[in-house]
Amino acid sequence: MTDHYSISDLAKEFDVTTRTIRYYEDEGLLSPLRRGQTRIYSNRDRTRLKLILRGRRLGLSLEEAGQIVNMYTPGSDNVEQLQALIDKIEQHRHQLYRQRKDIEVMLKDLSEVEKICRQAMVEKHKENQ
Amino acid sequence: MTDHYSISDLAKEFDVTTRTIRYYEDEGLLSPLRRGQTRIYSNRDRTRLKLILRGRRLGLSLEEAGQIVNMYTPGSDNVEQLQALIDKIEQHRHQLYRQRKDIEVMLKDLSEVEKICRQAMVEKHKENQ
DNA sequence: ATCAAAGCTTACGTTAACGTAAAGGTAAAT
DNA sequence: ATTTACCTTTACGTTAACGTAAGCTTTGAT
Numbered sequence: 001m002t003d004h005y006s007i008s009d010l011a012k013e014f015d016v017t018t019r020t021i022r023y024y025e026d027e028g029l030l031s032p033l034r035r036g037q038t039r040i041y042s043n044r045d046r047t048r049l050k051l052i053l054r055g056r057r058l059g060l061s062l063e064e065a066g067q068i069v070n071m072y073t074p075g076s077d078n079v080e081q082l083q084a085l086i087d088k089i090e091q092h093r094h095q096l097y098r099q100r101k102d103i104e105v106m107l108k109d110l111s112e113v114e115k116i117c118r119q120a121m122v123e124k125h126k127e128n129q
Numbered sequence: 130m131t132d133h134y135s136i137s138d139l140a141k142e143f144d145v146t147t148r149t150i151r152y153y154e155d156e157g158l159l160s161p162l163r164r165g166q167t168r169i170y171s172n173r174d175r176t177r178l179k180l181i182l183r184g185r186r187l188g189l190s191l192e193e194a195g196q197i198v199n200m201y202t203p204g205s206d207n208v209e210q211l212q213a214l215i216d217k218i219e220q221h222r223h224q225l226y227r228q229r230k231d232i233e234v235m236l237k238d239l240s241e242v243e244k245i246c247r248q249a250m251v252e253k254h255k256e257n258q
Numbered sequence: 259a260t261c262a263a264a265g266c267t268t269a270c271g272t273t274a275a276c277g278t279a280a281a282g283g284t285a286a287a288t
Numbered sequence: 289a290t291t292t293a294c295c296t297t298t299a300c301g302t303t304a305a306c307g308t309a310a311g312c313t314t315t316g317a318t
Contacts, residue, residue, distance in 0.1 A: 059188015
């Protein structure tokens with residue numbers, strides 16, 4: 001709510017190191033203001049970091065995550081760029097669909113394995129009686 | 130259906146290099162039979178590879194992917210191990226839940242951005258008339 | 259018989275995403 | 289005043305997950 005954060009504020013909130021946040025800046029993903037040398041992060045910066053980390057949790061590279069984050073602030077005004085952006089969105093959407101499918105299958109598989117485990121445990125208990 | 134595959138068979142089917150498959154063997158994730166020096170992959174090997182690659186698409190490390198794959202063939206018979214396995218399953222399940230949530234949010238965001246894009250394009254077309 | 263395709267091992271190279279250490283500046287608390 | 293707790297930059301180190309190249313063997317096809 002305060003609209004400005006220190007680097008360690010964000011580091012604590014999102015459970016990353018300050019090194020990581022500075023690295024993201026080196027890679028052009030963040031560009032906080034400065035008071036003297038010290039970095040000052042706005043709510044916009046904080047949101048960008050949040051989006052980057054969300055991408056990372058899905059296994060995206062920093063470059064891919066950056067692409068997605070940059071979609072939120074187009075900046076490009078001509079029709080071709082807009083169309084290119086829409087195409088990128090479509091690509092990412094399909095990747096997400098695939099991941100979602102993978103997750104569903106994996107969840108189902110895990111349930112199956114758990115079931116077998118529990119049955120095996122029941123057998124073991126019978127043995128010990 | 131043939132129950133045995135060459136390394137390049139699998140490489141083509143799953144769109145990876147043979148180097149990748151051999152690397153997974155080095156890391157103990159696969160252990161194909163041999164005819165002389167040549168590797169021969171069974172359906173079981175093929176399934177393991179498929180599972181590993183599914184894990185990779187979700188951003189898991191090879192080690193994590195390996196853990197999951199090994200759940201499918203418990204091998205351990207004592208109760209403690211079974212309980213440990215069930216705990217691991219629960220952990221992975223929660224990670225998958227989180228990823229699924231991330232995906233839903235991201236899909237929603239992408240739709241939002243696309244909407245804005247399309248509106249901007251409509252404006253541009255009006256200008257050009 | 260030889261030639262191309264595919265297989266093998268060994269080993270060094272590469273890249274992303276940080277970790278870690280050194281050396282220093284600033285500001286508040288004791 | 290000096291300790292504590294931040295902040296900074298620079299720079300070298302590390303690890304996972306392969307890529308790539310060299311050199312050799314095996315095998316099916318012509």
